[in-house]
Amino acid sequence: MTTPLAAAPGRARTLPLARLARAELHRLVSPRPVRWFLYALAPLLLLYAAAAFAGHHTDVSAAWGAAEEAHRRYVEEAARRPVGTWEELSPRSFFDDPRYQMAKASFVDLRAVCTGLSIIALVLGLFSGGRDWSTRVMLTLTAAEPRRLRLFAVRGLLVAAVVVAMTLLAVALLLPLLLVVAQFRGTSAGTDGHYWWVVSVIAVRGALFVGLMALIGYGLGMLARSQVTALGIALVYLVAGERLVKDYAPGLVEYHLSGITFAVFDERLLMASDRTTCVGDIACAAMREGTTATQAFLGLMLHLVPVVSAAAWRFLRQDIS
Incomplete structure (x- = not known):
């Protein structure tokens, strides 16, 4: 009698893709800090909007009075x-x-x-x-799903x-x-069809950027096989990398993560608005160069691909212990 392939000796059984994805999704969102953050997301956004509401008002005449007083003091000092x-x-x-100007301020809030x-x-x-490395859970996972490339890809994509x-x-x-903030504490002037198209583009860019940042973190974690080591590498790069790039490779400054972030969420190329105002050396470099979102994402891939490739190679080629 012929032995079924799935039950043949020496052949490892593999989980169906849907079952593997469900199991890994549950493992991803089941830790308490992750669930707490997901539950807190809506209240945090409500608090953010409340802060914007409290920080604006519609008393333009009082703001002009304060401006004239400041101008008077300036003239007296200049004399x-x-x-x-x-x-x-x-x-x-x-x-x-003092008003919340939806057509301008909303892009700042989206970026933040x-x-x-x-x-x-x-x-x-x-x-x-x-x-899953320090607890040796990865040994169990690779035993349940011996096709390591599929396991690596499913976990990262999830x-x-x-x-x-x-x-x-x-x-x-x-x-x-x-x-709502603009309705009661500001103005929604300028929020026409073009504005909403630009907002949609920025939202899609932002979601893609956030997803790629998660993949960079995942690649670092799988490569280092340690949460602490991977976090240390990320912190050193984010904190010290900007200074090193500015000092030794100023021509690449807009392709550091700070410059990439600014370019991804920069609406001024799409809104045809003033591009002369900027804050921060890297943001200003990206503005001067007119770095587009396409260039920014290509720069982000230069950060992502080496990390994920090295992590995949190590996961596929080296023993898990």
């Missing part, structure tokens, strides 16, 4: 300085519009929220890739998919809250 050592300014230079989510995604990727969905959900929750 005591030698001629040619100060610049003649108008009260408008001191005016700070998605940047925060990218950091969370990086940590989640590190956690997912590195946590991390990316979860954070992409989380980012799109966050944007979908945040924008209505910001509209």
